[in-house]
Structures are given as C-alpha cells and as structure tokens.
Amino acid sequence: MLPIVITLIASLFATPTLVANKATKAPIIDGKPTDACSKAATWLPIDQVWLGKPMAKGDFKGRYKLSWDSKYLYVLAEIEDDTLIDIHPDGLDKYWDDDCLEIFIDADASGGDHLASYNAWAYHTALDGKTTDFGPNSKPHYYNEHVITKRITKGNKTVWECAYAIYPDTYVDREKNTPLTLKKGHTLGFAIAYCDNDKSPERENFIGNVFVAGEDKNQGYKTADIFAKLVLK
Ligand SMILES: [Ca+2]
Ligand SMILES: [Ca+2]
Ligand SMILES: [Ca+2]
Numbered sequence: 655m656l657p658i659v660i661t662l663i664a665s666l667f668a669t670p671t672l673v674a675n676k677a678t679k680a681p682i683i684d685g686k687p688t689d690a691c692s693k694a695a696t697w698l699p700i701d702q703v704w705l706g707k708p709m710a711k712g713d714f715k716g717r718y719k720l721s722w723d724s725k726y727l728y729v730l731a732e733i734e735d736d737t738l739i740d741i742h743p744d745g746l747d748k749y750w751d752d753d754c755l756e757i758f759i760d761a762d763a764s765g766g767d768h769l770a771s772y773n774a775w776a777y778h779t780a781l782d783g784k785t786t787d788f789g790p791n792s793k794p795h796y797y798n799e800h801v802i803t804k805r806i807t808k809g810n811k812t813v814w815e816c817a818y819a820i821y822p823d824t825y826v827d828r829e830k831n832t833p834l835t836l837k838k839g840h841t842l843g844f845a846i847a848y849c850d851n852d853k854s855p856e857r858e859n860f861i862g863n864v865f866v867a868g869e870d871k872n873q874g875y876k877t878a879d880i881f882a883k884l885v886l887k
C-alpha cells in the first residue's frame with residue numbers, strides 16, 4: 655500500500671511535460687496578444703512560490719502561453735504586479751532584484767548544471783527588454799540578440815511578448831553561433847518565472863511554473879534538472 659501512496663503523491667508533484675503547438679504564422683512581437691497562435695494556445699499558470707513569503711492578494715498573478723516555429727520559441731506572459739521597479743540602473747548589477755521575467759531554456763533537455771556553462775540558459779528579461787544571464791566566466795552577460803521582446807503595461811497588468819532563439823550547448827562567446835532550426839517532435843527543457851520586487855532592496859518573491867522539491871526552491875539559475883520538458887508539436 656505504502657509504495658502506491660508514495661507513487662501517487664510523487665505524481666502529484668512531478669514536473670509536467672508541456673506541449674507547444676506550431677505557429678502557422680509568426681506572431682508580431684508588439685506586446686499585443688492578438689496573433690492567431692497566441693489566441694489558439696492555452697494559458698498555463700505561474701503559481702509556484704520559489705522564494706519569499708506567501709503573497710497577499712494583488713501582489714502577483716501570472717500566466718503564460720507558448721508556441722513555436724522553426725526560428726523561435728514564442729512566450730506570451732501576462733503578469734499582474736502591483737508595483738514595477740528597476741532599482742539597479744546598471745543592467746548587469748543584481749538584475750534579479752528588479753522586476754523581471756525569467757525564461758529557462760535547455761536546448762537538448764539534458765538537465766544538469768548550467769551556472770557557468772551554456773548547457774542551459776536562465777534569461778532574465780528586464781523591464782527595459784535587456785536580457786542577461788551568467789556566462790562561462792561566472793559573470794553576467796547581455797544576450798539581447800537572443801530574444802525579441804516587447805511589453806505593454808496597463809495599470810497593474812503587463813503583457814510580455816517574447817521570441818527566443820534557441821542556442822545549443824556548443825555556444826561559444828564572441829564567435830558566430832547559429833541557433834537551432836526547431837522541428838516538430840523536438841524536446842526542450844523549459845521553465846518560466848517572475849522576479850517580483852515592489853519596495854525592497856532585494857526581490858520579495860520569485861514565482862515559477864514548476865514545482866521544486868525541498869527547502870531551497872531557487873534552483874533554476876544553476877541547474878536545468880528542475881525544468882519541465884517541453885515538446886514541440
Ligand atoms: Ca503580438
Ligand atoms: Ca508585487
Ligand atoms: Ca543542455
């Protein structure tokens with residue numbers, strides 16, 4: 655009986671396999687969720703608190719949709735956040751303590767450590783659209799050319815529309831790197847999260863889309879093991 659119960663409990667928390675449908679027409683990255691692929695995709699929740707105290711009503715609410723074509727993984731995120739702040743004028747300085755969208759990509763779904771390698775990516779896209787991650791020298795780099803992004807904020811609601819080129823783990827700094835041509839049936843490692851700060855020196859909450867076991871849930875920036883599998887359909 656006990657093994658069955660353990661299996662059932664484990665299945666409740668197992669990282670889900672996500673599916674993204676192919677966009678027959680590429681969306682226009684303008685922050686408007688009016689493209690056919692955006693309308694057709696299903697909303698998925700960003701509801702797992704990875705860092706910080708339980709949040710009060712109105713502090714944060716997030717959901718996202720995915721689609722793809724041969725050139726990009728398209729991420730549409732709708733974030734409700736009571737206060738948007740950017741307290742680090744230098745985009746390479748503690749960018750995770752400003753409000754930002756974080757997209758985790760592991761091109762070959764290998765899992766494993768990626769803190770100081772390109773085995774996987776933890777792209778932090780800031781309010782100004784600048785996109786950052788740690789490079790192999792353990793220092794933050796800009797990877798603005800890896801993503802096309804646009805956000806529109808109305809009141810407390812921000813729609814982020816982003817197109818991420820998918821770079822393999824053979825990526826080398828300052829060399830010509832070619833993103834993958836995405837194909838039906840390809841499986842990526844993927845996660846999405848939001849760094850929410852409203853008024854503190856450090857971010858108040860970090861909310862992701864996948865359940866992370868254990869006490870320390872802030873794992874995605876260093877290991878791709880917690881990412882979901884994302885199948886391109
Ligand atoms: Ca659009
Ligand atoms: Ca907030
Ligand atoms: Ca990898």
Ligand SMILES: [Ca+2]
Pocket residue numbers: 735736737738739753850851852
């Ligand atoms: Ca905020």
